[in-house]
Amino acid sequence: MQDRTESRLDRIRGSAPPRRHDARTIAALTRNPGCARRGVLDAAGVDKDLLARQVGFPAAFGQSRFAIVRGNVFEARVKADGCVDLLRMFHECLGSEPGGTEPGGTAAGEPLLVTGDAEPDETLAARHERTVAALRTASGTDRPVLITHPLLRLAVGGQDVHLEPDLVLVRPGGLFHVVEIKSFPVIDGQAEGEKVAAAAIQAAVYVLALRRLLGRPDAVSHDVVLVCPRDFSNAPMATRIDVRRQLLVLDHQLARLSAVDALVAALPPDLTFDLAPGPDGRPTRPAAELAAGLSRLDARYTPDCLSMCELAFRCRHEAAGRTAALGPSVREELGGVETVAEVLELAAGTRAPTADQAEAADRLRTTARMYAAGLAAGPATEHAAGDRGPTP
Ligand code: SF4
Structure with a gap:
């Protein structure tokens, strides 16, 4: 089983040497343990930075070359006297x-x-x-x-x-x-x-x-x-x-990470993100093929991704208009309501909620009423503030 998963991961990565996990990537992985896309790409050692650039969503991410050199020099210096x-x-x-x-x-x-x-x-x-x-x-x-x-x-x-x-x-x-x-x-x-x-x-x-x-x-x-x-x-x-x-958070999140075996077994056998370079040093694989491959891997975008994953701009683009993209607290509050368009219709009362959406719809209508009342009262509040005069 282990060998089969290893060879599938090798195929997913293609001919490029694997990018190894380190403590930094594990820490990032555990902040979004439900993301199968990151789980598979990291297990395969795919260069996510290059992949993001190749599909047209580059992200300035990771340590600069200058920071790495400075870090190595400082480390050598502090160890210099034995x-x-x-x-x-x-x-x-x-x-x-x-x-x-x-x-x-x-x-x-x-x-x-x-x-x-x-x-x-x-x-x-x-x-x-x-x-x-x-x-x-x-x-x-x-x-x-x-x-x-x-x-x-x-x-x-x-x-x-x-x-x-x-x-x-x-x-x-x-x-x-x-x-x-x-x-x-x-x-x-x-x-x-x-x-x-x-x-x-x-x-x-x-x-x-x-x-x-x-x-x-x-x-x-x-x-x-x-x-x-x-x-x-x-x-x-x-x-x-x-x-x-x-340590408590890590222990909990690592236990929740889906086993890569199961994720890989559910993927098409010919799926690959081979970024082999051509004579000009750039990947030869067409961006459209890589993007189609990405869509086979379930992503779970949250605003946190922007600070921890090279694919954040691509995943944010895909998640546009979905309530989950607004963060875990919004996702929990609006359980059962998948899109922002549905949110607006439920709040306006122009859409009948399903049984799953009834509670969220109730809250949305209440919020919409309060918001409308607040807007209506807005100018009066401004006048009241203006009448108060300067603070002593
Ligand atoms: S940016 Fe995309 S691939 Fe990366 S953790 Fe977020 S959802 Fe997953």
């Missing part, structure tokens, strides 16, 4: 001694550094095995261990996804902390809220993967460490973030 400085910052922000003490009572000096980075010609499976061995060994040592870029694995929608956190700190005694290194600045103790939220959910993905890998949830702390540049300098600072809430 992570001694990082360990001191972890001690300060975690509120206890991650360096621990040597059996003789002396504070442990340098951390033990273990690299999880890929070795030449190493397969993903071999690298993952090396990570598992390093994690198990680290939990038994009496000095802090820092494992850079360990390769973790997490099942998402029935498929194994490989993940690569920046750093995992293993404290003497065997408590694990996920460390995320980001290049956005913390200025006067404040960072941009949306960026911190995104970093927290990515770190939560790593915590979940680590807990499942070790099979001991208590061994991996819900306190993760975020390392960012301080103020306008390149000097790093570490902040502790509690990701318990994000």
